[in-house]
Amino acid sequence: MAIHLRTLFWSLIIATAICIVFYGKERFFSTPSCPKANGKILMARDSIIHSAQSMPIESKGFLVETKTNAALKPEQSNKFKKSKYPRRRSYKSCSPIDQILFLKTHKTGGSTITNILNRYGDSNNLTFVLPKQKQLFTFMWPARFRLSYTAPLYNFGANIMCNHARFNKRPMNHLFPKKQSRYITILRDPAAQYESVFNFMHLANPLGFKDEDDPLGTFLKFPPPFQEIRPLMKKTLALHLVRNPMLFDLGLDFRYFQNVTAVERYLHFIENEFDLVMILEYFDESLLLLKRLLCWKMKDILYFKLNERQDKQKRKFMSSEVKEDIKSWNKADFMLYQHFNRTFWRKVRAEGPSFQRELKRFRRQNRALTRACLQQGDFLDEAYTGVYVKGFSLKKNVPEKKKLLCESMMKNEISYVTYFRERMKTRIVSTEEPDEYLDDPLNDWEVASDLEHDPILSGADSSGSGESLTMERPSSSEGEHTNP
Numbered sequence: 001m002a003i004h005l006r007t008l009f010w011s012l013i014i015a016t017a018i019c020i021v022f023y024g025k026e027r028f029f030s031t032p033s034c035p036k037a038n039g040k041i042l043m044a045r046d047s048i049i050h051s052a053q054s055m056p057i058e059s060k061g062f063l064v065e066t067k068t069n070a071a072l073k074p075e076q077s078n079k080f081k082k083s084k085y086p087r088r089r090s091y092k093s094c095s096p097i098d099q100i101l102f103l104k105t106h107k108t109g110g111s112t113i114t115n116i117l118n119r120y121g122d123s124n125n126l127t128f129v130l131p132k133q134k135q136l137f138t139f140m141w142p143a144r145f146r147l148s149y150t151a152p153l154y155n156f157g158a159n160i161m162c163n164h165a166r167f168n169k170r171p172m173n174h175l176f177p178k179k180q181s182r183y184i185t186i187l188r189d190p191a192a193q194y195e196s197v198f199n200f201m202h203l204a205n206p207l208g209f210k211d212e213d214d215p216l217g218t219f220l221k222f223p224p225p226f227q228e229i230r231p232l233m234k235k236t237l238a239l240h241l242v243r244n245p246m247l248f249d250l251g252l253d254f255r256y257f258q259n260v261t262a263v264e265r266y267l268h269f270i271e272n273e274f275d276l277v278m279i280l281e282y283f284d285e286s287l288l289l290l291k292r293l294l295c296w297k298m299k300d301i302l303y304f305k306l307n308e309r310q311d312k313q314k315r316k317f318m319s320s321e322v323k324e325d326i327k328s329w330n331k332a333d334f335m336l337y338q339h340f341n342r343t344f345w346r347k348v349r350a351e352g353p354s355f356q357r358e359l360k361r362f363r364r365q366n367r368a369l370t371r372a373c374l375q376q377g378d379f380l381d382e383a384y385t386g387v388y389v390k391g392f393s394l395k396k397n398v399p400e401k402k403k404l405l406c407e408s409m410m411k412n413e414i415s416y417v418t419y420f421r422e423r424m425k426t427r428i429v430s431t432e433e434p435d436e437y438l439d440d441p442l443n444d445w446e447v448a449s450d451l452e453h454d455p456i457l458s459g460a461d462s463s464g465s466g467e468s469l470t471m472e473r474p475s476s477s478e479g480e481h482t483n484p
C-alpha cells in the first residue's frame, strides 16, 4: 500500500513538472484540467513542429498526409503560433467575395464549376452577366469578349460571369475591376482535354477525317495547314479549338502558337491576370482552394460531376503514340498546363496541413450528399439540342428541403441562363418605375386639396397709387395670349 502511495505521489509530481515545462506556468495554473489535456497538448505541439518540417509530399501527383498532421485538431493548432505556414484568415476576419469572373475553358470540367457559381449567386441574390442574344448561351464565343455581347445590367453591378467567353482583358477588367474581383479558370491534362474536344465536337467531320479508322490519330499525323482549316472555321465555329484549345479560350492568337517566347510571355500574363487556375485532375483540391480564396463555406462547393460524356463516346484507349502526337500538336497547351500545375501545387502547399484535413471532410460531405440525392444507374441529360451526356435521377424519398439543393446541383448552364434571364426581368420590374406612369388616372394633383394652390388675386397697387387692384382670372385662351 505504502509503495502504491509513493508511486502515485511521484507520478503526480512528474506529471505536474511535464505540464509546467510544456504548457507554461501561467497557463498551467489557470487550466483546471491540465493533467487531462496534457497528453493532447503534447501531441499537438509535436504535430506542429513535425508537420512544419515535413510538408505534404506530392506523390504521383497526390498529396500524402502524414499521421502526425492528422492528429492535429484545428482548435489546438491555434495555441502554437510558430507554424511556418502563414495563418489563414479565419472566417470571421474574411468576408465572401462576390465579384467573380470564371473564364470557362472548353472540356475542362467548367460546367461543374459554373453550376457551383450559379447556385452560389442564386442563393445570395447576386447579379449575373448574361449573354445578350436570347438564343445564345455564350458571349459570342469564339469572338473575343466585348461589353456589347452582354445583356444590360441596369445598374445592378456585375457579380458573376461564368459562361463560355474568350478572354479579353480590357472589357473584362471593366466589368470586374481587378482590385475587388477574383479571376478564376480551370485547365485539364491536354491529352485528355484534346481527346474530349475532338470527339465531343466531332471535329473529324469538317476536317474530312470522319471515315478514317482512327480519325484523331490520322488527323494528328496529317493535320492540314492553317490556311486550309481557316475557311472551315468560319462554318464550324468549334474548329477554333482545333489546336491549343485552352490557350485559344484564354485569348492567345493562332499566330503565336508556334512561338515559344510569345507563349512564355503569355503564360506570365495569365499568371498576373488570374487569381486561381484550377486543375481538373485535382478537382477537389481546386475547389478547396476556390473556397478559401472566396471565403466561402464548405456547402458552397459541393457538386455533382456534370457534362460527362457517355462511355460509348469516350475513346477507350489512347496509345502513347497518340498522346505524344497530341502533345506535339498542342505544345503551347502543354506548356500552359505544366506551368499552372506547378503554381497550383505551390498554392496547395502554402495552405499548410489544415488543407488536407479539410479535403477529407469535403470529400466525405460530397459523398454523403451524393448518396442522399441520387439514384444509382445510368441516366442521360440533354446538354443541348440532341446532344446527351451522363445525367442523374433523384431518389424518391429525398426530403423537400434537400430536394431543392439536389435539383439545383443537377441543373446545367443553359437552364440557369434561362432562369437568370427571367429573374433579371422580375428584378427590373420590381425596381423600376412603371414606364407609362403619366397615363395612370391617379396622376392628377386635383385628387387632394390640402395643399391646393391659392394665389393672391387682389392686393396693393405696386405702382404706389394706393388704389386696390382686383385681378380677374383670364379665360384660358386669354391666358395663353398674355403669356409670352
Ligand SMILES: Nc1ncnc2c1ncn2[C@@H]1O[C@H](COP(=O)(O)OS(=O)(=O)O)[C@@H](OP(=O)(O)O)[C@H]1O
Pocket: 105, 106, 107, 108, 109, 110, 111, 112, 196, 200, 280, 283, 304, 305, 306, 307, 308, 309
Ligand atoms: N468533377 C469532375 N471530375 C472529373 N472530370 C469532370 C468533372 N466534372 C466534369 N468533368 C469532365 O469535364 C468534361 C466536361 O467539361 P466542360 O463542362 O468544361 O465541357 S464544356 O466545354 O462546357 O462542354 C467532361 O469530360 P469528358 O467526359 O472526357 O468529355 C467531364 O467528364
